[in-house]
Amino acid sequence: MSPEANTAGRRTRLTPERERELYGAVLDLLTEVGYEALTMDAVAARTRSSKATLYRQWKGKPELVATALRQCKPVSPADIDTGSLVGDLHELVRLHDANEVKRDQELMRGLAHAAFRNEDLFRALRELLIEPELASFRELLQRAVDRGEVDAGNPARDFVPHMLFGAALARPIIEGIDPDPEYSHRYVDVVVLPALGLS
Amino acid sequence: MSPEANTAGRRTRLTPERERELYGAVLDLLTEVGYEALTMDAVAARTRSSKATLYRQWKGKPELVATALRQCKPVSPADIDTGSLVGDLHELVRLHDANEVKRDQELMRGLAHAAFRNEDLFRALRELLIEPELASFRELLQRAVDRGEVDAGNPARDFVPHMLFGAALARPIIEGIDPDPEYSHRYVDVVVLPALGLS
Numbered sequence A, B: 001m002s003p004e005a006n007t008a009g010r011r012t013r014l015t016p017e018r019e020r021e022l023y024g025a026v027l028d029l030l031t032e033v034g035y036e037a038l039t040m041d042a043v044a045a046r047t048r049s050s051k052a053t054l055y056r057q058w059k060g061k062p063e064l065v066a067t068a069l070r071q072c073k074p075v076s077p078a079d080i081d082t083g084s085l086v087g088d089l090h091e092l093v094r095l096h097d098a099n100e101v102k103r104d105q106e107l108m109r110g111l112a113h114a115a116f117r118n119e120d121l122f123r124a125l126r127e128l129l130i131e132p133e134l135a136s137f138r139e140l141l142q143r144a145v146d147r148g149e150v151d152a153g154n155p156a157r158d159f160v161p162h163m164l165f166g167a168a169l170a171r172p173i174i175e176g177i178d179p180d181p182e183y184s185h186r187y188v189d190v191v192v193l194p195a196l197g198l199s
Helices: A016-033 A040-048 A052-060 A059-071 A083-099 A102-115 A119-146 A157-174 A181-195 B016-037 B040-047 B051-058 B061-071 B085-099 B102-115 B119-146 B157-174 B181-193
Strands: none
Touching: A016 A040, A016 A059, A016 A102, A040 A059, A040 A157, A040 B051, A052 B085, A052 B102, A059 B016, A059 B119, A083 A119, A083 A157, A083 A181, A102 A119, A102 B102, A102 B157, A119 A157, A119 B119, A119 B157, A157 B119, A157 B181, A181 B157, A181 B181, B016 B040, B016 B051, B040 B061, B051 B061, B061 B119, B085 B102, B085 B157, B085 B181, B102 B119, B157 B181
């Protein structure tokens, strides 16, 4: 179910249901106490697991947190397939914003802050959360290239993740409010698509 | 020199040189200890001022910090006037990135984190730093409209600050590295200008 979570060649002892429950508990704890104060002891207690199991399965706190965040994503970009880039991007931001409630915004901000002060967390988030999401997103874009919607050499192509993610990060600072589905939909229409030569 | 810093109708007791020195000291302290641990006592001691002067001139810590950040900016966007939008945007990111050393990135990240947990700081940063910068940036864009470079009704116009700021915020997370002048220059060329219908 979640190959990233398991050390290669070692069989998992947890069922997929149990894994999902555990990831949910990690995110709850993260929301409650923040990354710094989160302990593997607390995760073990909350989920009635042994610490040995947690360390065997996820190596450490940074890897467990990064994997929990990835596994709790509602959908992978590559799985969205409406038949057109505009449809895919609208669906992507709709699914993302629908799940991005206030709690998650605060959680991600706290985590970003922790990651810039903690190299292990930074590396785990990049390897286990961000890089796989980007690879999945590149599949979505590649389909648009294959359909002839976007030129393979379009220079804006590599910047689409920066545009989408940057729009979400910038709005609270520039407008003082969090992104919402209307905002992100409009940003796709008036920035992302024209930058890619579509509009 | 810095009308925002003074309560309307009340004359400043500090010379512009003394103000600049004080703002520099505030940013040094901010870098050293972070926003939460920064005290008006420490600012008074570091700058050999009285706390009464600091409170009379800046009202409180959030206002002093926000004003110091604004006054230490190397240049206001509206003051950049190369004669073309592409020239202005290239010059803007060049000046910004040249001054954005590692220390400043960390300072701004710490401050953003504090601002999302402290309403007074959030409000002061918006009123005294972000809104004036945005107003100044809108002047730069308005000149492009007046020159006929950008259509007055172009829907991407309102999003240019989101694009530029978002690009800087997103790169460390997406690529694991800070923005630099080449990156920002390229982002202007392949995202901002095409979104505005120029390229």
